[in-house]
Amino acid sequence: MAGAKAAGTQKEAGAVAPRSGAVHCDPAQAVTVENAPLPQVMSKRPVRDKSPAEWAYDRLILYIQNFEAQLDAAHEVAMGFTGGAGGVLQIEGVGYFEPDLVTFYGRDEDGLKTQMIQHVSQLNVILRAVPKESPAEPPRRIGFTMMQQWAGGESGDASA
Known part of the structure; x- marks a missing residue:
């Protein structure tokens, strides 16, 4: 190649x-x-000190942020779930619960409030660009919001 x-x-x-x-x-x-x-903020605690859920959450933030950096102002990130008929979830939040759960908050294709909870051993997601719900509003960038929370002390890394 x-x-x-x-x-x-x-x-x-x-x-x-x-x-x-x-x-x-x-x-x-x-x-x-x-x-x-x-990112330096991810290195405040060694990976060996993180639960599988926290380490999966940390890397999800990086993937979402990288994906969003490639989007134009008319699109936002959503995720589809592999291996099931869960559809697409427009991401409004991501979290984790140690030692092994990751959760996604958002809206489905019909605008209904949706939450997906997954065990880290079953974590498979597809990031998708979807048109913004409100063209007049600026696009929401959840990955960048999540990264700011690290610096602000709202995650395990910032408090170490």
């Missing part, structure tokens, strides 16, 4: 971050969560 780029182990100040990598045919798509350095 000409122009393909792969990422390998990431290193942080004296410690090795979890291994990750990605390969893309288009070099313009090479900046992904897997090959970007982890």
Whole structure:
């Protein structure tokens, strides 16, 4: 694959971050969560000290934020759930409950309030760009909101 780029182990100040990598045919798509350095705020506590739910939540934030960074102002992020007929959920919130649950809050295709609770061993989601409900309003960017909460002390990382 000409122009393909792969990422390998990431290193942080004296410690090795979890291994990750990605390969893309288009070099313009090479900046992904897997090959970007982890945000410093995620390194406040070692991964070994995090529950599977918290570590899944942390990485979901990165994937959602990266996906949203690629959207235009007319679209917002939604997720579809694999392996079931759950449909699509327009994301309004994401949370976790240690040691092993992740939850998604939002609205379904009909605008009905929806919550999905998943065990981390069953976590499979598809991020989708969907048209904004209200074209006059600015797009909601849940990934960036979640990242700001880390810095503000509303998650396990910020309080460590």
